[in-house]
């Protein structure tokens with residue numbers, strides 16, 4: 001299937017775009033949905049009583065319903081729009097973490113965490129006296145189940161774990177973590193930034209208490225993200241930000257808050273972004289996760305197999321393609337990852353290089369930085385071959401002999 005034709009940017013620029021873990025491209029239907037909102041339904045949602053404002057509110061709330069169905073949440077009260085996964089994770093840290101933890105409690109995080117799912121918990125630990133406990137990964141990026149069992153104990157109040165590592169592409173054992181943490185009465189926050197866009201997620205099945213993700217990593221606009229949270233927990237949490245839109249009554253000294261989910265959506269919301277997320281979900285549903293998963297697996301395997309043939313290339317993490325969910329980070333002997341990305345850039349092959357906002361992980365694995373190729377279902381076998389051909393020539397471009 002040629003899904004690239006749905007994305008105007010691929011007609012405008014001849015490129016191999018392999019930085020999908022950072023942000024995906026947007027199909028025309030998503031761009032048009034947002035434009036249509038501003039052309040036909042724009043007013044400040046959730047406050048106006050006139051018909052245009054009601055249309056804006058309806059468009060915004062319709063998007064919430066789509067997100068709810070996409071992850072199979074029980075109620076729209078459990079779907080909070082945020083700016084991105086980072087803000088969703090901070091919301092839980094500030095509103096739940098600071099109010100429910102005390103000195104000596106433990107927060108379990110993983111060494112593979114993206115900074116967005118680490119720094120908020122460092123802040124909670126600092127301010128409450130709670131202790132951060134790390135699940136360290138093995139050299140292939142996997143978690144040892146015995147280590148998980150050792151770390152989770154009666155003091156565990158929160159575990160904050162990413163579904164899929166943005167460096168190794170490994171899907172983590174969050175089911176086991178959820179089971180163990182729930183047994184000791186703690187809650188689990190899943191960072192779904194690299195999970196939700198790439199596999200079907202059913203929040204009722206996973207039973208995670210919170211799941212955070214970003215719209216821009218699944219073909220929607222930048223500036224819209226989502227926090228799923230169990231209603232019973234959200235109900236008892238204090239607001240994260242306060243001000244307009246999130247109140248019921250306000251007096252000189254105090255306020256009561258709006259019902260869920262609006263209690264957590266202070267100020268004018270990003271309705272255009274929400275509409276684009278709703279349209280992205282419609283588009284992804286029309287492609288279907290059967291295809292998305294199969295295509296991304298095929299591209300990852302092809303890329304993994306081709307890179308594995310090159311002795312100068314070292315793939316970070318799992319030793320089989322199946323352990324990389326659409327993400328392959330690697331180094332090339334004698335070539336700095338920034339040079340790799342710059343050389344590929346001259347051929348319009350776009351990949352990421354750096355620490356991928358996961359500095360503790362890179363330090364743990366003994367690498368300063370890496371290059372990373374990450375796939376979306378619209379990528380093709382030609383993309384993989386163009387990328388691999390470029391990598392094959394990187395060392396000679398740097399002046400090395402064969």
Ligand SMILES: Cc1ncc(COP(=O)(O)O)c(C=O)c1O
Pocket residue numbers: 021022084085086087114116117162164165166191193194214
């Ligand atoms: C695993 C993971 N978590 C969180 C984030 C943060 O996402 P955002 O910048 O959209 O908030 C990213 C972004 O790359 C990520 O890969």
